[in-house]
Ligand code: NDP
């Protein structure tokens with residue numbers, strides 16, 4: 001597969017693993033994130049002809065525009081957009097949560113994602129491309145402390161379905177990937193840097209790995225052009241559902 005894939009959040013977790021997976025399959029990757037040193041290391045590892053780094057914050061639309069405008073050939077012709085950059089902040093119930101945390105999640109997971117999608121849609125339509133949006137089971141199933149994070153991911157899932165409707169007839173494919181528990185830097189970020197809490201969460205849980213999700217992203221992107229997976233929900237075997245809660249008294 002020789003296509004150009006634009007992957008947001010390529011400095012860690014799913015995005016990093018997906019970058020490696022697509023390059024292994026012969027693709028070029030535009031790899032984005034805020035941590036320039038990590039993107040530089042990716043370029044060193046995989047080659048400047050394979051990976052083009054773009055350093056920008058998803059919440060800064062001017063920086064995003066400038067970065068996209070700077071893309072050299074052949075990285076400018078985007079065939080696949082993987083909207084992966086995102087985060088959860090906090091696990092407190094809504095009445096104790098930080099409003100600042102909520103705004104960062106909304107600005108990154110929603111506003112950043114739709115801004116980038118809007119910017120790249122003309123190219124994606126022209127090239128009959130693929131859009132893969134990384135949502136979450138948290139956008140499908142409620143859980144205590146999921147409040148705004150789950151809300152942002154519900155937005156991502158519904159936005160994806162609506163994109164499919166609007167892009168009807170263009171040949172552009174749109175898929176939402178909705179992962180459950182996967183061990184990345186996600187929980188360290190969610191807990192504002194608490195590595196011990198992250199280790200405790202995943203200990204003996206046999207969670208999914210970044211590579212597990214990268215493989216699904218690659219699978220979706222490499223389907224024959226007449227097939228569209230609308231949503232792909234995936235969990236580790238060790239994770240399932242708990243029931244409703246009832247408060248008495
Ligand atoms: P990581 O924390 O390992 O990676 C997150 C990536 O997003 C990093 O590359 C980070 O780059 C980037 N990112 C975050 N905020 C910004 C920003 N403001 N601007 C630019 N880039 C940003 O987590 P995951 O790999 O697990 O998460 C990837 C996606 O998967 C997220 O959308 C997450 O919500 C989702 N997800 C994760 C699950 C899990 O259990 N791990 C399950 C379901 C969904 P940098 O910090 O360098 O900017």
Ligand code: 8X3
Nearest residue numbers: 136137138179180181
């Ligand atoms: C992250 C998955 O289950 O931790 O999106 O909310 S979960």
